[in-house]
Amino acid sequence: MKKFIYIFALSLLAVSCVYPYDSMPEKSVDNIVVEGDILLGEKSYFQISKVQPLDAPYSSRQTIPARVFVEGDNGYSKEAVEEFVNNEFRSVADLTDIKNEPGQASASYRLRVVLDNTIINGVNPGGGKEYVSEWIKPEGDMVLDNLSFSVDKAKDELAIRMSLHSGGLSQHFRYSYEEDWEYTSYLRATEYYIMPTEMNPYGQTASFNASENIYYCWKHSESRGINLATTEKMSESRLVDYPFKTFHHNDTKISLMYRIDLTVYPVSAGSYKYYENLKSISSSSGDLFSPIPSAMRGNLSSVTDPEELVYGYIAVVFPKKARLYISDEETDNFYHRDKIPEYQQEAVSPDQYFDKYLRGWRPYQKILMEGDMWVSPAECIDCRLLGGTKNKPADWPTSHE
């Protein structure tokens, strides 16, 4: 009976389906996009680009060279240094000379962008146009109290939480983070394979030095998308243990050692609304209860054509940062890795080494009695094949190599 109910329930609810929709609308706008915030006391990065067709590949992203200035109504002016990194232009304004002190903290700042006027591949993407942001006062100060985490096995959730407060009654925040984590391959290899030679037609194996292991790896990622938090409607502008990132029990990130570097800064109500709209229109779930998407005007405008819609909303802030490490020892055995299937571990004799090698298998452990070897698919042995590198981040707390 229970089985019947279950099958019936699934059939009832399985009628709703999502299918790929391949008909991409044509690109019909050519707006300028200005990304970046004026991070006081920090290095600020700005990038100018244009709207691309929806089906354009990631690799075809085009940035526009520009002269970028951070200007203050107290006479402050700093031209950003233009860089060309990974085939992209970006401008770096070193604002470390602006301190969170009266005079500088109470001034208003703006961004001024003058696009390049040169022809690249037959087109002039910038056209020498000039854009300015509104004059903006730094958002109210805030304190990032701490970062912590909690484990809820019943909900299969490890949550990273932030606590912060600010002086105002309510405040909106934007945050981003960078993550580093150390992980291991499924199997620890003590041996590696050496290709066949005349002397050893099947190839041979040799032992790793401890520092040459392919067991420990590190990986790095940066947060994607628009991350927002708010204390709006709360009695005080305080977030206590606010969960902003969660993991399930089999997430490799928390397998051994995890580090998160969080950057938070307060944003204005206008900026918050702008980003909330961007987030909403870019992450539809297809229901009919989402607002009909539309573009909002940010706080940048063209000097020559005030009607031109410029994408971007510049914030002026003193950002706050915090770091948290999570070791697997602290998580009460929350992490469980799926076991490697037995059929992916095989004992082979030396004459089978090369054949297995060609099939993508690698040795990982000697069988002493026979001189045979345990082999397994390379991705079970080599942690680098899981996307990481052997580049250990600076200040990493473990001693693994």
Next chain:
Amino acid sequence: MKSKFILAAFFGAALILPQRLLANDSLAVKRVPSDVVVDCLRKELGHTIYFLKDAEDVASYTIETLRKDFSDAAFKALKEKGYSVVNYDGAYFITSGKSLKVASLPPEYFSSGVKEPEKDGMTVLHEEENLLATFRNKIYEIGDRAVPGKKKAYVRGSVRDISSGEPLVGVSVYDEKTGAYSLTDVNGLYRVELPVGENVLCFSGYSMEDLKLNLVVYNDGGLDVQMKEKVISLKGAVVSAENQSAHRDARMGIERIHLATIKRVPAVFGEPDVLKVVLTLPGVKTAGEAATGFNVRGGAVDQNLILFNEGTIYNPSHMFGVLSSFNADVINDVELYKSSIPAEFGGRISSVLDIRGKEGNANKVTGSVGLGLLTSNLMIEGPIKKGKTTFIVGGRTTYSDWILKAIPKEESAYSGGSASFSDVNVGLTHKFNDDNSLHVTGYWSRDRFGFSTDTTFRYSNLNASVKWISHINERNTMTLVGGYDSFASSLQETHYEPQSYEMATKINQGYAKLGFKSVIGNHTLSYGLNGIYYNLNPGSYTPLLERSLVVPVYLERQKAVDLALYMSDSWRATDKLAFEYGVRLDGYMSLNPKKFYFYPEVRLSGKYSIRDNLSLKAGFNTMSQNIHLISNNTSISPMDTWQLSNDRIRPQTGWQGAAGLYWTVGQVDLSLEGYYKKMAHYLDYLPGAKLVMNPDLPDYLLETEGRAYGVEFMVKKNLGKLNGWLSYTYSRSQLRDLSERGGQTINGGQWYSTTHDKPHDFKMVMNYKFTHRFSLSLNVDYATGRPITVPVGKYWFANTYVLAYSERNSHRIPDYFRMDAAFIIEPSHYLKQLTHFSITLGVYNVTGRKNAYSVYFTSNNTTQVNGYMLSVFACPIPYVNLNLKF
């Protein structure tokens, strides 16, 4: 042939007219019709004769005999042609068929004014016969014979279903001879002016057997009538805007749906659904097949006034639009006014959907139990005091919550979710006497829904009303209604305890409606006063869990009074020409802040019948609306709020002009209607507008101009083994932003499509009854895909792609096509059987077409943008419904 007949009649009449003959003189009529023979009997022999000519009698009579034998010869000749001749109280009654009965009916067949003859003679002779079967062959005396008569008299009464005693709405009551016409109103009442003397009053409508009653009218009087279902036709699938009303009523754009129709049209999960049947009518559209609400002739969802037993329903759906919130078992009938909206209705600028519940079976306690895939329901009705008081109670609930909980956690994303709803209807009707009755109704529905354990939506409707109907006299009826409506919704969020909250909105309204109907000659006047007091909570935001730091916020309540005085006249100028015109003076006062709006509304429609079966109609009306749904979504969501007009939000206004051609060929009704509609202050929203808990909401609203136009073609066959309708509509619905906001003006100030602008629309609902026990229903729906706003580019921002949007609603989702089929088995037809059982086997979306519910694009924080199509019912959905009546 006809000219010969008339000629013969003329000569025949000429023979007998010159002078009174002696007994042994010869008297002859040659090749004359029966009525000339009867005329001869009356005038030459002085008999008092009531004669009801058989409509199919084309026989000619030749009688040559002595004057003293003429009566016998004439009666013999008439009998030979199939007439019955009965002498009663000195008068002869000549009727077609073999039997005759003079108005000696059971009490429930007549109201006051019908004289009941004594039980003697012929009445006694025929007492053993089935009264209903001989219904047509009776003569009803209306008014008192002794009171000196006028030339014309009023006959009024009610028309009810013979089995349940429920009032039948929209039944055409007419006299073919004089062209007198009336349509039963929402209480099943009619009033018609007839000449004194013999009349044949016809009743037709629904799937009821046409009824022709022979009347002898002396004076004003009453005649209550009961009609029975036409057994030979399929009792379902009849939209009862019968050809009679189409050709006699000046109003246009009215659709009536009977309970049987609702139960026959295949619906998702087999749940009989009022709103889904409404969607099969031309000119009615929806944003999606699981979307709340509907759009009529290009209007917005909130521009439809949905009335259920006089109360306003603000959210007519369960489970966010999958099902409507009306239990089909307690509904008597539904009327949709798309164009000619009667002056007694107002407050919305597009349409009125008037849903009326059953009163309860007046004859015996009955009920039904229904078991479906998603819900089950129970209904009991019957008399409390026979002839005086009836009741009805209905309830419905779902097992969806139980189903969701049955899904193992690891198998579905729905596992943490919950969904449930229920609704209850109660009704009590008490007849104080023949002229006064009281109707008390109550309705409650509630929904609870959550896709995760952190978020729960709730909404509920509550309606209660008391209605007093009084026949003041033969010509005047009064209806007084008082009631209370409420709609409440809430959202509870517990994801992060310090921010856990409950957000709630509520509409409370009390109303009173006083209406009169008076008949003066060819005029039927409707006039009255409607008043509504609104008290809205546009939003409250309060802490939910113990450690919540949320500061309670209560938006200022909105209060207003809306008073409307109306008067309209339905005027039958000639047999061919009829008008309906009226005015509704709407005065609206917002109490906080104080702001008064006055809007006179006009109702005008006219009909000209080129032939009995071919009519032309045209209409024009203006409307206004003072309560607005604030929603920037494609479909109504539970957290959308309603807003009253005030000093910053003006009433929405609109006008509609329409014209139509109606042609009846045999059993088939064809109609072609065209319309053009303009709407002002139609609300749209600024990009990124925050619509909930926003004290500065007017700053984010845009008043746009709307226009809609279209042509609706419909073919309808109400009777026969094969019946149903098919329609094709071409229509457009567009808006224009007239504000001067430079580059921010929506679509540059040009006309843009509304979200329900679907130009081509084809619908078909067909039933075929193989036998009394087996029938097949088919429902086909095709429509152009609805407009959507699509991204026109992307840009890299915040380490992901963000979508760039430009023109609003410039793209369309793929066209929509769906076919449903249902096979209905009704094994038991024996009237004396205690229970009647029926089974419906059906398939929703027979072809399994993956219709797009929505098309959307998202980067999902990745390095590429993908397009997706969500299909809600993407495969054939079989269902079985069991229904037991007792």
